Amino acid sequence: MSTAHLWTDEEAATNSRVAAVFADIRATRKSDFINNFWRALANQPDLLERTWNTIKQVMIAPSALDPLTKEMIYIAVSSANNCGYCIHSHTAAARAKGMTEAQHAELNAILALASQTNSIATTLQIPIDPVFLIE
Amino acid sequence: MSTAHLWTDEEAATNSRVAAVFADIRATRKSDFINNFWRALANQPDLLERTWNTIKQVMIAPSALDPLTKEMIYIAVSSANNCGYCIHSHTAAARAKGMTEAQHAELNAILALASQTNSIATTLQIPIDPVFLIE
Amino acid sequence: MSTAHLWTDEEAATNSRVAAVFADIRATRKSDFINNFWRALANQPDLLERTWNTIKQVMIAPSALDPLTKEMIYIAVSSANNCGYCIHSHTAAARAKGMTEAQHAELNAILALASQTNSIATTLQIPIDPVFLIE
Amino acid sequence: MSTAHLWTDEEAATNSRVAAVFADIRATRKSDFINNFWRALANQPDLLERTWNTIKQVMIAPSALDPLTKEMIYIAVSSANNCGYCIHSHTAAARAKGMTEAQHAELNAILALASQTNSIATTLQIPIDPVFLIE
Amino acid sequence: MSTAHLWTDEEAATNSRVAAVFADIRATRKSDFINNFWRALANQPDLLERTWNTIKQVMIAPSALDPLTKEMIYIAVSSANNCGYCIHSHTAAARAKGMTEAQHAELNAILALASQTNSIATTLQIPIDPVFLIE
Amino acid sequence: MSTAHLWTDEEAATNSRVAAVFADIRATRKSDFINNFWRALANQPDLLERTWNTIKQVMIAPSALDPLTKEMIYIAVSSANNCGYCIHSHTAAARAKGMTEAQHAELNAILALASQTNSIATTLQIPIDPVFLIE
Known part of the structure; x- marks a missing residue:
C-alpha cells in the first residue's frame, strides 16, 4: 500500500540521523508514537531532517x-x-x-x-x- | 477576460432579485463597492442568491x-x-x-x-x- | 506569454505535416480561423496529428x-x-x-x-x- | 475510514432537522437507501439542509x-x-x-x-x- | 472498487481488437502480465487502441x-x-x-x-x- | 498583480538576511538577475532562507x-x-x-x-x- 518501505524502530536504531529525528519527534510530542509519514521518510535522512525541522519551525514554535x-x-x-x-x-x-x-x-x-x-x-x-x- | 457578462449597476437595477442582493451586499459590508464576482453571478439570480446567503451564514454570522x-x-x-x-x-x-x-x-x-x-x-x-x- | 512559439500560416506552409493538419482543421470546421492551441502544437507534428485526430474521433464524429x-x-x-x-x-x-x-x-x-x-x-x-x- | 461519524437511522431519529432531511431524501428518491454522504453530513444540520436543498434545485428540479x-x-x-x-x-x-x-x-x-x-x-x-x- | 468491469483473458479472447492489443502488450513487454489498467480499458476498444499506441510512441520508442x-x-x-x-x-x-x-x-x-x-x-x-x- | 510586495535591490540592502540570500543567489548562479520569486519571498526571511537552501541542496548540488x-x-x-x-x-x-x-x-x-x-x-x-x- 506504499511505494516506500516503512522503517521499524529497530531499523531506525541502525541509522544515527534517523534515530536522532525519531528521538526528537518523541521528545517534542511527549509521545512514543511515530506515525507512518516519518517511517516512510526515514529512507531519505536529508528530507526527513529538513521536513521535521520545518514542521518544528512553522507548526510548533510560538508564532x-x-x-x-x-x-x-x-x-x-x-x-x-x-x-x-x-x-x-x-x-x-x-x-x-x-x-x-x-x-x-x-x-x-x-x-x-x-x-x-x-x-x-x-x-x-x-x-x-x-x-x-x-x- | 471573462466568459460571462459583468453586470453594471444600471443593469442590476432592472432585475429585482439582483438589485436586492446587491443592496444587501452593500448594507452588510457597509460599502458601495460590489466586486466582479457578484457582477458575474448576476447572470444567474438563483446562484447569486444562494451563494450570497451561504457567504452570510458561513463567513459573516458569528460562529x-x-x-x-x-x-x-x-x-x-x-x-x-x-x-x-x-x-x-x-x-x-x-x-x-x-x-x-x-x-x-x-x-x-x-x-x-x-x-x-x-x-x-x-x-x-x-x-x-x-x-x-x-x- | 507562452513557452512555445506560435506558428504563423507562413511557417505552417513550410512543413507538410503541419500544413495538412491546418488544412484539415479548416475544412472540418468550415472556417479559416486556426486558434493558438494548434499554432503552439505545430512545434510537435506527432502530437499535433495525434491530438487533432483524437479530437475528430471523440468530439466531432457522430456518437x-x-x-x-x-x-x-x-x-x-x-x-x-x-x-x-x-x-x-x-x-x-x-x-x-x-x-x-x-x-x-x-x-x-x-x-x-x-x-x-x-x-x-x-x-x-x-x-x-x-x-x-x-x- | 472517515473523519466524521456516520449517523445511523436511530441517531437521525433523535434530531428533527436531520430526520426531516432523511425523510425528504427517501421521499424524493422513492428509496429507503440513505448513502454515507448524508450520514456524514448529519453532524452539521445547517450544511446538511443547505446541500440537500441545492441538490434538489440543481440536480432534480426540471431545468x-x-x-x-x-x-x-x-x-x-x-x-x-x-x-x-x-x-x-x-x-x-x-x-x-x-x-x-x-x-x-x-x-x-x-x-x-x-x-x-x-x-x-x-x-x-x-x-x-x-x-x-x-x- | 472500480466503476468499470475488468476483462479476464477469456473475455479478451472474444473481441479481436482487445485480443490484438493484449497480444501486443505481451509481446512488447516480453511478459504475460496484463495490469488492470488495460483490463478496464478493454470496455472501450477505441480508447484501448489509441492509448496503447500512444504509450508505444511516447514511452517505448527511442527518443x-x-x-x-x-x-x-x-x-x-x-x-x-x-x-x-x-x-x-x-x-x-x-x-x-x-x-x-x-x-x-x-x-x-x-x-x-x-x-x-x-x-x-x-x-x-x-x-x-x-x-x-x-x- | 501580486499579493505581496516585491523587494527592490535597495530594499534588500536594508535587511542583512535578505541581502545575504540575494548575494548567494547571484554568486551561485553567476548572474546579477534576481527573479520575482525571491523578491516576493524577501518579505519572509525565514522562508526565503529555507527555500533557497533547499533549492541549493536538491536542485544544484551534484546528485x-x-x-x-x-x-x-x-x-x-x-x-x-x-x-x-x-x-x-x-x-x-x-x-x-x-x-x-x-x-x-x-x-x-x-x-x-x-x-x-x-x-x-x-x-x-x-x-x-x-x-x-x-x-
Missing part, C-alpha cells in the same frame, strides 16, 4: 497564529490537494489541540463554500478587480 | 471561528485550488479584517509546508495509521 | 452523446483543472454549438455544486457505500 | 439540461477533482438514470482527451485568442 | 529522453494529479527500468520542493518576469 | 539525477499544479541547462499522455494490481 488555527489551515490545504493521509493525520492533530465538533463542522462548511466560489470564479474566468491589486 | 481565521482558511483553499481571483479577493478581505504581515507570512509558510508534505505522502502512498481512523 | 453535451463536459473538466485557455475556447465552442445562457448558467451551477460536495466527501473522507461498487 | 447530462457533468468534475466517493456515487446515479455503456465509455474518452489538452495548454502557457474573449 | 527519465516524469505528473493507481504502476515500471533508491529519494525530494514553491508562487500571485517570456 | 532531468521533473509538477509562474521560470531554466526543442516537445507529450491515463484510472477507479504493492 503569530495559534496552534489550532495552523492545524485547520493545514487540513484546508490537504483537503484541497486531496491527500487522504494528511487529512486523517492533521484532523487527529487538530482534535488533539482542542478542535471542537463545532469548529470541525465550520471548517468543513468553509472548505465547501470556498470550493464552490473557486469553481464559479474559474468557470466564469472573472477578471480581478483593480482594487484588489497591491501596488 | 465557532473568528472572522480572520475563516478568511485565512478561505485563502488556503483558494491557493490550493489555484483560483487567482479568489486569492486576490480573500487576501484583501483578510487584510481588511486585520491580518498582519506576520500572519500573512505565516499563512504562506504553512501552505508551502502542507503542499510539500501532501506531495510526499502522495508520492510514497503512505498508508494511514490505524490510530487516525475514527471508530 | 452516443450529442455535440453540445460533449462540449459542456469538456468545459467541466477544464474548469476543474483550471485551464483558462481551455475554458475560454470550449465555452466559445459550446456557444457556437447552441449553448443557451440558461444552459451555461446551469452548467456553472452544477460545477459549483459538485466542487462543494467533492470537498465535503474529501474533507470527511467518507467511505464508499458497498452498493456503489461494481462486482 | 435546461436533462438529468443524465447533469450526472455526467457531475462525474466529469468529480473525476478531475479526484473524489473517489463522488465518482462512485454519481456513476451509480448516472446508470440509474439510463447511462449506457457506450455513453460511459464516451464520457471517459472525453475526460481523457480534455485532461490531455488541458495539460498541453498549461505546459505551453498558450495565450487566449482575442476572439474567445467576451466583450 | 530524445531515456526510458527512466520518462518514467520519472510520469510519476511526477501522477503524484501531482494524485492518481494512486498511476503512482503505483509507474513507480514499479521505473524500478524495472533501473531506478535506484537514491534516484527515487531524489525524485520525491524534487516533487516536495516543487509543490512547495508552486504553492508560494500561487499564494503570492507572483508576476512572471518579462525575461521568462518567449518572443 | 543521483542530472540537472536537466531535475528541471524537467520540476516543470512536470508545475504544469500539473498549474503554476504559470513556475512553468515559465523552470522552462527558462531547463533551456539554460541545455533542454533542446525535441526534449521540450517530448516532455510536453509525456505530460499530455500521463494526464490522460491519470484521468482514465481515476474515472474508472481502477484497483491497484497486487504486484505493484511493496511488501
Whole structure:
C-alpha cells in the first residue's frame, strides 16, 4: 500500500540521523508514537531532517497564529490537494489541540463554500478587480 | 477576460432579485463597492442568491471561528485550488479584517509546508495509521 | 506569454505535416480561423496529428452523446483543472454549438455544486457505500 | 475510514432537522437507501439542509439540461477533482438514470482527451485568442 | 472498487481488437502480465487502441529522453494529479527500468520542493518576469 | 498583480538576511538577475532562507539525477499544479541547462499522455494490481 518501505524502530536504531529525528519527534510530542509519514521518510535522512525541522519551525514554535488555527489551515490545504493521509493525520492533530465538533463542522462548511466560489470564479474566468491589486 | 457578462449597476437595477442582493451586499459590508464576482453571478439570480446567503451564514454570522481565521482558511483553499481571483479577493478581505504581515507570512509558510508534505505522502502512498481512523 | 512559439500560416506552409493538419482543421470546421492551441502544437507534428485526430474521433464524429453535451463536459473538466485557455475556447465552442445562457448558467451551477460536495466527501473522507461498487 | 461519524437511522431519529432531511431524501428518491454522504453530513444540520436543498434545485428540479447530462457533468468534475466517493456515487446515479455503456465509455474518452489538452495548454502557457474573449 | 468491469483473458479472447492489443502488450513487454489498467480499458476498444499506441510512441520508442527519465516524469505528473493507481504502476515500471533508491529519494525530494514553491508562487500571485517570456 | 510586495535591490540592502540570500543567489548562479520569486519571498526571511537552501541542496548540488532531468521533473509538477509562474521560470531554466526543442516537445507529450491515463484510472477507479504493492 506504499511505494516506500516503512522503517521499524529497530531499523531506525541502525541509522544515527534517523534515530536522532525519531528521538526528537518523541521528545517534542511527549509521545512514543511515530506515525507512518516519518517511517516512510526515514529512507531519505536529508528530507526527513529538513521536513521535521520545518514542521518544528512553522507548526510548533510560538508564532503569530495559534496552534489550532495552523492545524485547520493545514487540513484546508490537504483537503484541497486531496491527500487522504494528511487529512486523517492533521484532523487527529487538530482534535488533539482542542478542535471542537463545532469548529470541525465550520471548517468543513468553509472548505465547501470556498470550493464552490473557486469553481464559479474559474468557470466564469472573472477578471480581478483593480482594487484588489497591491501596488 | 471573462466568459460571462459583468453586470453594471444600471443593469442590476432592472432585475429585482439582483438589485436586492446587491443592496444587501452593500448594507452588510457597509460599502458601495460590489466586486466582479457578484457582477458575474448576476447572470444567474438563483446562484447569486444562494451563494450570497451561504457567504452570510458561513463567513459573516458569528460562529465557532473568528472572522480572520475563516478568511485565512478561505485563502488556503483558494491557493490550493489555484483560483487567482479568489486569492486576490480573500487576501484583501483578510487584510481588511486585520491580518498582519506576520500572519500573512505565516499563512504562506504553512501552505508551502502542507503542499510539500501532501506531495510526499502522495508520492510514497503512505498508508494511514490505524490510530487516525475514527471508530 | 507562452513557452512555445506560435506558428504563423507562413511557417505552417513550410512543413507538410503541419500544413495538412491546418488544412484539415479548416475544412472540418468550415472556417479559416486556426486558434493558438494548434499554432503552439505545430512545434510537435506527432502530437499535433495525434491530438487533432483524437479530437475528430471523440468530439466531432457522430456518437452516443450529442455535440453540445460533449462540449459542456469538456468545459467541466477544464474548469476543474483550471485551464483558462481551455475554458475560454470550449465555452466559445459550446456557444457556437447552441449553448443557451440558461444552459451555461446551469452548467456553472452544477460545477459549483459538485466542487462543494467533492470537498465535503474529501474533507470527511467518507467511505464508499458497498452498493456503489461494481462486482 | 472517515473523519466524521456516520449517523445511523436511530441517531437521525433523535434530531428533527436531520430526520426531516432523511425523510425528504427517501421521499424524493422513492428509496429507503440513505448513502454515507448524508450520514456524514448529519453532524452539521445547517450544511446538511443547505446541500440537500441545492441538490434538489440543481440536480432534480426540471431545468435546461436533462438529468443524465447533469450526472455526467457531475462525474466529469468529480473525476478531475479526484473524489473517489463522488465518482462512485454519481456513476451509480448516472446508470440509474439510463447511462449506457457506450455513453460511459464516451464520457471517459472525453475526460481523457480534455485532461490531455488541458495539460498541453498549461505546459505551453498558450495565450487566449482575442476572439474567445467576451466583450 | 472500480466503476468499470475488468476483462479476464477469456473475455479478451472474444473481441479481436482487445485480443490484438493484449497480444501486443505481451509481446512488447516480453511478459504475460496484463495490469488492470488495460483490463478496464478493454470496455472501450477505441480508447484501448489509441492509448496503447500512444504509450508505444511516447514511452517505448527511442527518443530524445531515456526510458527512466520518462518514467520519472510520469510519476511526477501522477503524484501531482494524485492518481494512486498511476503512482503505483509507474513507480514499479521505473524500478524495472533501473531506478535506484537514491534516484527515487531524489525524485520525491524534487516533487516536495516543487509543490512547495508552486504553492508560494500561487499564494503570492507572483508576476512572471518579462525575461521568462518567449518572443 | 501580486499579493505581496516585491523587494527592490535597495530594499534588500536594508535587511542583512535578505541581502545575504540575494548575494548567494547571484554568486551561485553567476548572474546579477534576481527573479520575482525571491523578491516576493524577501518579505519572509525565514522562508526565503529555507527555500533557497533547499533549492541549493536538491536542485544544484551534484546528485543521483542530472540537472536537466531535475528541471524537467520540476516543470512536470508545475504544469500539473498549474503554476504559470513556475512553468515559465523552470522552462527558462531547463533551456539554460541545455533542454533542446525535441526534449521540450517530448516532455510536453509525456505530460499530455500521463494526464490522460491519470484521468482514465481515476474515472474508472481502477484497483491497484497486487504486484505493484511493496511488501
